[in-house]
Amino acid sequence: MAFCTGCSLLCDDIEVDFEGAKVKRTLNLCRKGRGHYDSLLVDRLAPAVDGSLVDIDEALSSAAEVLEGREKILLFGWGNSTLAAQKAGIELAKKLGSVIDDPSSYSQGLITEKVLKGELPTCTFDDVRNFADVSIFWGDDPSSSHPRHLSRFSYYPRGEKRQRGYEEDREAIVIDVRKSPTAQIAADGFFKISPGGDADFIEALMAALGGKIPKVEDKKRMLNLGTKLRKAKFGAIFTGLGLAHSLGGDLDAFFSLVGKLNELTRFSVIPTLGDYNTRGFNQTLFDEAGHVNSVSFKDGVDHGPEFGIAKYLDSCDAVMVVGSDPTAVLPAPLAKKLAGMPMVAVGTHRTLTTDGADVTVPIGVAGLEVGGTALRTDGVKVEFDAVVDSDYLPDVEVIERIMEAV
Amino acid sequence: MVSVMEVYQLLPKTNCKKCGLPTCMAFAVELLGKRKAIEDCTPLVEEPKYETKLAGLRELMAPILSADSTETGMVIHTEKCYGCGNCVVACPVNVANDPKGTAIGRGPVSGKAILMVEDGVVKCVNVDQCRRFGDEKVLCNACIVTCPSKAIEFI
Ligand code: SF4
Ligand code: SF4
Ligand code: SF4
Numbered sequence: 001m002a003f004c005t006g007c008s009l010l011c012d013d014i015e016v017d018f019e020g021a022k023v024k025r026t027l028n029l030c031r032k033g034r035g036h037y038d039s040l041l042v043d044r045l046a047p048a049v050d051g052s053l054v055d056i057d058e059a060l061s062s063a064a065e066v067l068e069g070r071e072k073i074l075l076f077g078w079g080n081s082t083l084a085a086q087k088a089g090i091e092l093a094k095k096l097g098s099v100i101d102d103p104s105s106y107s108q109g110l111i112t113e114k115v116l117k118g119e120l121p122t123c124t125f126d127d128v129r130n131f132a133d134v135s136i137f138w139g140d141d142p143s144s145s146h147p148r149h150l151s152r153f154s155y156y157p158r159g160e161k162r163q164r165g166y167e168e169d170r171e172a173i174v175i176d177v178r179k180s181p182t183a184q185i186a187a188d189g190f191f192k193i194s195p196g197g198d199a200d201f202i203e204a205l206m207a208a209l210g211g212k213i214p215k216v217e218d219k220k221r222m223l224n225l226g227t228k229l230r231k232a233k234f235g236a237i238f239t240g241l242g243l244a245h246s247l248g249g250d251l252d253a254f255f256s257l258v259g260k261l262n263e264l265t266r267f268s269v270i271p272t273l274g275d276y277n278t279r280g281f282n283q284t285l286f287d288e289a290g291h292v293n294s295v296s297f298k299d300g301v302d303h304g305p306e307f308g309i310a311k312y313l314d315s316c317d318a319v320m321v322v323g324s325d326p327t328a329v330l331p332a333p334l335a336k337k338l339a340g341m342p343m344v345a346v347g348t349h350r351t352l353t354t355d356g357a358d359v360t361v362p363i364g365v366a367g368l369e370v371g372g373t374a375l376r377t378d379g380v381k382v383e384f385d386a387v388v389d390s391d392y393l394p395d396v397e398v399i400e401r402i403m404e405a406v
Numbered sequence: 407m408v409s410v411m412e413v414y415q416l417l418p419k420t421n422c423k424k425c426g427l428p429t430c431m432a433f434a435v436e437l438l439g440k441r442k443a444i445e446d447c448t449p450l451v452e453e454p455k456y457e458t459k460l461a462g463l464r465e466l467m468a469p470i471l472s473a474d475s476t477e478t479g480m481v482i483h484t485e486k487c488y489g490c491g492n493c494v495v496a497c498p499v500n501v502a503n504d505p506k507g508t509a510i511g512r513g514p515v516s517g518k519a520i521l522m523v524e525d526g527v528v529k530c531v532n533v534d535q536c537r538r539f540g541d542e543k544v545l546c547n548a549c550i551v552t553c554p555s556k557a558i559e560f561i
Contacts, residue, residue, distance in 0.1 A: 013513045026525055028513030030489035034526030129511060143490060143554035148511075151491035156552060157511030158501065166496065166552075181554030185492065 003384035004029055005080070005276040005367040006036035007146045008377035009125075010384075018388050030147035037368065040388070043350045045362040056393065062359045063320070063344040064405035070318040070342075073098035076309055077324030079275025080348070082372030083381075085395035086277070086284045089322060092403045094297045099316065102281050103324060105293040105308035108244045108271045110251050112282045113292045115269060115379075120258055123236065123268040125152070125378045130159035134232040136173045139198065139242020140272045141180035146377075149272070150182070154238065161234075171228065175201060176242060191225070198246040202253045205229075209260055235267035270378045275324070276366070277374035313337050320344040320402075323363075323395065325351040346398055361402075364392030372396070408466060408561055410434045416463040417447060418456060424448050438561065440470070470561050478538045479560045480530055480549075486557040487527040493549035493558060494521045494528065499535050521549060528557070 002014040006029075015027040016037065023037045047059035054062070067073055075093050078086050079102055093100040104112060114120040128135070135154045142149035150156055155172050162169045174186040175193060183190040193201050204214035208226030213219055229235060237258065247254060261267040273279055282292035289295045294307040305311055309326060313319075313334055319341045327335045328351065339356035346361045347354055354360050364370035369390035373383045413434040420430065425446045427433045436442040444463060450456045469481050491511075494500060500508040500519045507515035514522050520532045533539060537546035538560065549558050 015513070028491070028523055029526060030491065030523065031487065031526040032489075034489065143488065143492075147488045147490040151495040152511040156492055156495040158505075158509045165498075165501065181488075184556075185552055185554050187551075 002387045003367040003382065004033040004036065005365070005374070005384075006030075006033035008273045008276050008278060009146050009148055009152065010276060010367075010374060010376045010382045011148055011152070012382065012384075016387065021388055021390070032147055036365075039349060040365060040368060045345075045347050045350050045354055045360050047362055048360045050358055056361070059359055059361045060398065060401050061405055063346075063361055063402050066342050066344050066359055067096060067318055067320060067402070068406050070096075072312075072316040072318075074309065074312050074316045074319045075100045075322070076102065076319060076326060077322040077346075078102045078281040079104075079273075079278040080323030080366070081277060081281065081395050082366055082370075083277065083280045083284060083374060084372060085322070085399050086281045088396050088399040088403065090285060090288050092399060092406075093295075095403060096406060097298045099294075099296045099298075099307045099312055100285065101294050101307060101309050101312065102278065102285075102292075103274070103309075103326070103329070104278060104282055105305075106310055107241050108239060108273060109282070109293045110249070111239050111244065111254075111269065111271045112273070112279070113286070114251075114255065115271065116283060116286045116292060120255065120269045121262055121267065122270060122379070124380050125154075125270070125376065126380075127234075127268070128236045128270070128378075129153045129157050129162070131161050131234040132236045133162070133169060134171045134173065134229065134235040136175065136235065136237045137182050137186070138175045138237060138239050139177075139244070139246060140238050140240025141176065141182045141242075142238065142240075142272055143181035143185070145240075145274070146272055149238070150185070154236065155185075171232075173225070173228075177246075191221070196246050198243055199253055202257050206257060206260060209264065229261060229267075230264050232265050232267070235261065235265065237267055237269045239269060239271045273377045279377050279379055280373075280375035283375055283379065310334060313341070316341070318342040318344075320346070321353050321357070322346045322399070323348070325353045327352040327356060344402075346395065348392075361398055362392060363395040363398050364390050366395070370394040408438065408470060410438060412466060413437055413463065416459045416466065418449050418453075418459070420449070422449060437467070438470070478533055478536045480533070480536070480538075481559050481561055482528055482530065483557045483559075484527040486555045488555055488557075489523045489526045489528065490554060491523050491528075492552040492554065494519070494523060496548045496552040497521050498546065498548055499537060503535070 002016050004011045014029045017024040047056045049062045115122045172186040173189045174183040175191045177195050200216045204217035204222045207214040208222045214222045289301045291303040296302040296307045343357040344359045345354040345357035348365045367384040371385040417430040425433050503518035504514050504516040520535045537544050
């Protein structure tokens with residue numbers, strides 16, 4: 001059995017045959033996961049300084065040189081890093097007195113932080129499989145992003161209290177601005193909202209749950225939905241980028257809705273996070289600093305939006321990106337700023353970000369070339385071994401060696 | 407889903423009987439059921455004036471005649487499949503035959519599953535177990551309605 005680090009579901013039932021480093025046959029791995037496995041031989045990052053290939057030792061010492069003597073360093077990424085590397089990354093941030101952040105600062109960080117603080121009820125995927133009778137996908141399309149979400153946990157499998165299959169035992173509700181592939185299979189459970197319409201939808205649902213006639217949205221459908229949710233025995237809400245972005249940083253209405261649902265019955269929230277170990281980074285930083293992202297270790301612990309990548313790029317003087325490709329997702333002006341910065345990039349593959357870096361340091365692909373541990377997006381710890389021989393260094397070793405050299 | 411009419415429209419429509427059937431319509435039915443081959447319609451294959459029709463018919467029939475099409479008439483459009491496993495986990499035969507594997511959302515463990523995900527896409531094995539197969543067949547559609555990308559159809 002092998003693991004897949006293709007997304008934050010960290011599937012653990014993968015069978016794979018290799019021919020050397022080439023994947024010959026896989027079982028149970030979804031298409032996205034298969035792409036992840038096949039990528040072992042494609043577009044790998046090489047150790048380089050200013051575009052010229054060097055050996056790994058020279059790349060590591062050059063990486064330390066880029067960071068040394070800088071006042072305002074940003075350490076960014078970490079979603080595709082093992083727990084050990086994330087821990088080492090936080091230690092490095094402390095040693096350098098730098099800022100550390102991850103993509104959750106412009107995606108689902110607020111939701112994850114509430115979950116970790118215990119202010120949003122949560123549960124594991126195994127609970128969902130065994131007990132959930134209502135699964136809500138909000139601004140979330142796991143069929144595209146986390147392909148096995150519905151089949152392993154949230155809709156189709158049989159479980160302890162869910163023995164009769166999805167037609168009788170479970171209900172899928174999808175709230176989205178478009179008929180996504182996940183909405184497609186939810187059929188009648190799909191609620192189409194207008195872009196930015198999440199706040200209105202929440203207002204209508206709050207009214208329906210309180211037994212009032214909603215002023216916005218389709219009244220009858222909302223009342224029916226209210227009844228359905230009230231009657232749920234074990235509800236689960238899976239949140240996606242769509243929700244976080246639509247509410248534009250103000251998630252209080254959503255938090256109140258979850259609170260209201262929990263007065264009536266039981267509803268848990270599990271954010272559908274992108275990278276395989278985003279949850280791990282958020283948890284590790286939270287344990288260390290009380291926040292899931294945007295932390296400065298300059299004078300003790302400081303936290304705030306000014307330490308998120310979107311703002312901090314304005315004032316920082318060097319960046320180290322680890323296992324992430326912010327250049328591909330940040331708005332163009334920010335991406336340009338990042339590319340112009342003195343930058344070290346640590347990663348498995350060549351990306352737009354690594355192309356703009358002064359020093360690149362390659363690492364092995366976790367779960368395939370190197371072992372480690374990670375947290376699934378529901379917070380469950382998963383431990384994996386290497387399944388194929390490779391000369392690449394584990395990410396934790398790279399971070400530790402940079403730490404020794406600075 | 408390819409209809410008989412669509413096939414018929416691409417035949418010579420002369421009812422020449424060279425295929426051994428009384429009408430082109432009858433041939434269309436047999437062709438769709440894979441009991442006749444396109445080549446059995448000799449005028450279509452031999453006469454240049456039917457060239458475009460022949461090309462159209464070959465294109466229309468390609469998924470049906472491909473190796474992906476099983477004896478139950480199941481066609482898997484692997485290019486659309488995400489390998490999500492929804493169909494694998496929802497298939498009632500898998501649930502009955504593989505209670506410790508596919509039934510609970512994992513890969514098959516019993517060797518008796520009829521749908522599984524191989525090389526990132528779904529694959530149909532042990533097809534004779536499908537509820538749409540054999541004498542007591544029922545119109546099961548669990549693997550169709552659970553698919554987010556409409557990758558499975560029956561013809
Ligand atoms: S769902 Fe995610 S973890 Fe599972 S096989 Fe697919 S890509 Fe890999
Ligand atoms: S038709 Fe029914 S029994 Fe046959 S493969 Fe599909 S889900 Fe399984
Ligand atoms: S449900 Fe559709 S996309 Fe998913 S594995 Fe089956 S055929 Fe492929």
